[in-house]
Amino acid sequence: GDSVTQMEGPVTLSEEAFLTINCTYTATGYPSLFWYVQYPGEGLQLLLKATKADDKGSNKGFEATYRKETTSFHLEKGSVQVSDSAVYFCALSDQGGAGSYQLTFGKGTKLSVIP
């Protein structure tokens, strides 16, 4: 079945450091790929998405490129801020029964940014 593997955390960075969180996937079809973020005490929010190979999703300075040849969707940000401290989840969506498109998540990576 489908699966998502992302780098284990926690990750601690200083403000303005470069961020990479690795994510690879296994899927039988042609999935769409997502990064969700969970701030403390809140639900999951979509950060960015890509629906086909070579698409680049971007939002709030974060980027990720859908690489079909390496089955990867790594999250990057050039300069992190304290407000980026959160848990980041990589996920894929593949067509299930009756167009379900349920999400398959990675385990999440906790990011802490220190001033």
Place this chain on the structure above:
Amino acid sequence: EPEVTQTPSHQVTQMGQEVILRCVPISNHLYFYWYRQILGQKVEFLVSFYNNEISEKSEIFDDQFSVERPDGSNFTLKIRSTKLEDSAMYFCASRIEEGPYEQYFGPGTRLTVT
């Protein structure tokens, strides 16, 4: 901005009791989901619901679980006889239309079974 809401935020129950977790999806959305996250583990898909019936369910979603959309606005998850291992954060999500569009998540209900 419309959002998915869930109640209660925290539910404590004894083993063997029935619980109902409630969600109000975004009003014009058509697809509804329940996921759960056991502490320290992955967010796992439980069930999807469309056109008043289950469209997909995972192996976790056994006969102890049921879902309902009783009144066109609420979407509920019932666990008939809770077990210790049902302790988790339960997330409701909804999606507007056909295709791999984003799902909007609620803040979650933390279920603690003692």
